[in-house]
Amino acid sequence: MNSNISKFVLYGLVLITLVVCGFFFLGGWEYQTTKAGSFETSTYTSVLMYWAFALVIIAALATLIFAILTFVSKVSYDAKSVVVPVAFVAILGIILLLTYFLADTTPFTIPGYKDPITTSDIRLANMCLVSSVILAGIAAFVSFFGFLAKKF
Secondary structure (H helix, E strand, O other), X not given: OXXXXXXXXXXXXXXXXXXXHHHHHHOOEEEEEEOOEEEEEEOOHHHHHHHHHHHHHHHHHHHHHHHHHHHHHHHHHOXXXXXXXXXXXXXXXXXHHHHHHOOXXXXXXXXXXXXXXXXXXXXXXXXXXXXXXXXXXXXXXHHHHXXXXXXX
């Protein structure tokens, strides 16, 4: 029964996506004028952007909910099996905290941008960049040595 529900939800999301994409590509065009000049854009650009944002939120919530449900069900019958996932979440939290507190907050200016940039904005952006690089490096390391571990 669960597989049928997920199948119907997937079909519904794909159908809505096709309709939104149809509106975007076939719904007409309008001219936008900005400081950079005039250009032609789809009338339904905002609808497509909001739908893409909604899909990201739906995926994030579904992932979080099912991860919590899986965690709770595993704890109830085998508490030792949750040690590794909890350790990985703790390591991720430590990486995020370290990159946040060690982030560079040197002020800078962006040409053409008049609003002030706060140090918390700079710290958060730096944390995201450095954390992404660290996590990508860890993923590459694990992928490479995981491949080697299967060979031996």
